[in-house]
Amino acid sequence: MSDPAIDTGIYTLDNGCPINNVQGSLRVGNQLAGVHLIRDINLIETIAHTVHERIPERVVHAKGHGAFGTFEVTNEDFDISEFTDADFLSEKGKTTQLFSRFSTVVGERGSADSVRDTRGYAFKLYTTQGNLDWVFFSTPTFPIRDGGKFPSFVHCQKRHPQTGLRDPATFWDFMSRNPETFHTLMYIFSDAGTPKSYRFADIFSVNTYKFTKRGLLTVPIEPPLPETYHYVRLRFQTDQGVQNLNQTEAEQLTGTDPDAYSRDLFNSISAGQFPSWTVEAQILAPDQIAEYPVNVFDPTKEWPPALTPWRKFGKITLNTNPTDAFGETEQVSFNPANVVPGWDVSPDPILQTRLLAYGTASRYRLGINASQLPINAASAASAYNPTKRDGAHYVNPFIPAVQPNYIPAEGAPFRPEAANTLAQDADKWAGRVTDYISQVVDDDFTQPREIWEGYKAAGTDEAFVENVATALGNGVPEEVLARTLDVFNKIAEDLAARIKKAITPPPKDPKDDVPELPGGGGRFHHGPARPNRGGVGG
Numbered sequence: 001m002s003d004p005a006i007d008t009g010i011y012t013l014d015n016g017c018p019i020n021n022v023q024g025s026l027r028v029g030n031q032l033a034g035v036h037l038i039r040d041i042n043l044i045e046t047i048a049h050t051v052h053e054r055i056p057e058r059v060v061h062a063k064g065h066g067a068f069g070t071f072e073v074t075n076e077d078f079d080i081s082e083f084t085d086a087d088f089l090s091e092k093g094k095t096t097q098l099f100s101r102f103s104t105v106v107g108e109r110g111s112a113d114s115v116r117d118t119r120g121y122a123f124k125l126y127t128t129q130g131n132l133d134w135v136f137f138s139t140p141t142f143p144i145r146d147g148g149k150f151p152s153f154v155h156c157q158k159r160h161p162q163t164g165l166r167d168p169a170t171f172w173d174f175m176s177r178n179p180e181t182f183h184t185l186m187y188i189f190s191d192a193g194t195p196k197s198y199r200f201a202d203i204f205s206v207n208t209y210k211f212t213k214r215g216l217l218t219v220p221i222e223p224p225l226p227e228t229y230h231y232v233r234l235r236f237q238t239d240q241g242v243q244n245l246n247q248t249e250a251e252q253l254t255g256t257d258p259d260a261y262s263r264d265l266f267n268s269i270s271a272g273q274f275p276s277w278t279v280e281a282q283i284l285a286p287d288q289i290a291e292y293p294v295n296v297f298d299p300t301k302e303w304p305p306a307l308t309p310w311r312k313f314g315k316i317t318l319n320t321n322p323t324d325a326f327g328e329t330e331q332v333s334f335n336p337a338n339v340v341p342g343w344d345v346s347p348d349p350i351l352q353t354r355l356l357a358y359g360t361a362s363r364y365r366l367g368i369n370a371s372q373l374p375i376n377a378a379s380a381a382s383a384y385n386p387t388k389r390d391g392a393h394y395v396n397p398f399i400p401a402v403q404p405n406y407i408p409a410e411g412a413p414f415r416p417e418a419a420n421t422l423a424q425d426a427d428k429w430a431g432r433v434t435d436y437i438s439q440v441v442d443d444d445f446t447q448p449r450e451i452w453e454g455y456k457a458a459g460t461d462e463a464f465v466e467n468v469a470t471a472l473g474n475g476v477p478e479e480v481l482a483r484t485l486d487v488f489n490k491i492a493e494d495l496a497a498r499i500k501k502a503i504t505p506p507p508k509d510p511k512d513d514v515p516e517l518p519g520g521g522g523r524f525h526h527g528p529a530r531p532n533r534g535g536v537g538g
């Protein structure tokens with residue numbers, strides 16, 4: 001061992017004072033019956049530390065696994081720098097360090113990796129212009145498009161407030177009352193809802209982002225250069241190939257190794273088999289969106305690749321395991337609001353809602369100075385605002401350390417012209433405030449129908465029907481079941497008919513009579529409630 005503290009074998013109190021009996025305790029009388037002393041500083045400190053070692057888990061995406069890696073500009077299909085000022089995208093071959101965290105969405109921190117669910121894929125790119133977070137998913141779409149539905153959408157998949165149990169009835173109740181969710185359900189109830197592990201899934205930005213380009217100005221130019229902007233969605237295709245588990249395989253893995261995906265990622269990196277993804281973009285000019293067949297800001301919709309092809313421009317490779325699961329994977333905090341010059345957000349309503357959610361989640365989970373934690377910190381050169389002072393666990397990040405805490409101030413230069421991120425010519429908004437909620441229309445079922453036709457063509461339709469039937473045959477009340485089948489019927493009549501047939505109980509055999517367990521027994525021939533309950537994102 002090379003660490004002097006470990007080499008000496010000397011343990012200390014928190015203040016560094018050496019102690020000679022780290023697991024002993026001060027007692028009156030050297031015996032098991034002796035009472036303890038309050039002056040036993042070591043015992044008090046170590047026990048206190050243990051009982052304080054939990055922090056709030058993420059409200060969604062609590063179970064996750066991390067890895068370090070790189071993003072490299074490849075410009076295989078086009079020159080990405082034509083569309084954005086982002087420095088990390090400025091030239092082919094440019095490489096940026098990153099930290100990633102992959103997660104399931106709905107389960108708690110100790111839950112299994114292989115449950116049916118969307119997977120979260122988050123990346124923090126440590127660019128020279130600040131940290132850029134990509135907080136993405138394994139499905140191309142998100143179930144909802146109204147931020148105000150998010151709490152219900154999450155709660156219907158979480159534990160029931162009375163029983164404390166996960167309940168398929170609340171899941172299908174919410175989904176069938178909000179049929180825009182079914183497009184994403186078409187993916188989650190295919191075997192893509194149970195990938196072989198994190199390495200074998202594609203990754204999607206889901207939300208629409210905005211690339212801006214003006215040319216970075218270090219001195220003001222009058223009149224300012226016109227800014228161009230484009231709307232962008234990203235996809236990372238797995239270089240390992242998409243591989244999925246069927247429902248039975250996933251359920252077995254849930255029982256035998258709940259950490260299977262995390263272990264697989266760790267082991268593959270340890271073995272030098274570095275997983276990688278090819279990074280692609282769909283790009284639309286602003287004048288294309290008015291006539292576009294779908295609302296480009298609706299995250300429940302895909303941009304048809306036939307109209308807007310995916311074009312390759314980068315590569316992500318994961319090559320280093322974390323050294324500290326808590327310090328890195330748990331304390332990392334991602335936020336779609338962490339953008340850099342040339343990379344901006346769009347009016348996508350879910351993305352707009354997310355801009356509020358992640359910062360407040362981070363402040364609750366990690367505190368106001370979360371961005372100073374090493375895994376979250378931007379380089380000293382790119383993070384600077386001395387008005388943000390103090391707060392719990394503050395570490396003075398400013399160089400020099402003594403600076404005024406107000407602006408403008410003597411000795412604290414402020415040059416607004418040097419940055420151009422937030423002055424967006426692209427965003428000029430004026431209008432009446434409306435209390436809006438989206439309505440579901442027939443066209444919401446067009447893309448789900450195309451997916452269903454695709455499954456039939458690919459021969460994966462039977463697995464999809466069986467996966468849905470299993471979930472629906474699991475204690476879902478008649479009314480919810482009927483409403484759910486009604487939505488599937490709007491997608492395709494043969495789809496609804498096949499699901500209905502798959503969950504219809506066979507004629508009853510009296511010999512099969514067994515006592516019903518509360519909340520557990522399946523109503524139909526799929527037997528008892530299955531553990532492989534997942535969720536659909538958040």
Ligand code: HEM
Nearest residue numbers: 058061101120121122135136137142150206353357361538
């Ligand atoms: C209104 C919509 C959404 C809200 C309010 C929301 C909110 C949240 C919150 C509060 C967290 C926990 C953050 C933390 O504790 O650090 C989280 C995590 C996450 N969300 Fe969302 N989310 C939404 C939609 C989405 C979408 C559309 C995606 C993907 C495109 C996504 C991907 C993720 C991922 C990957 C994580 C885990 C980040 C990590 O590993 O720390 N979320 N979300």
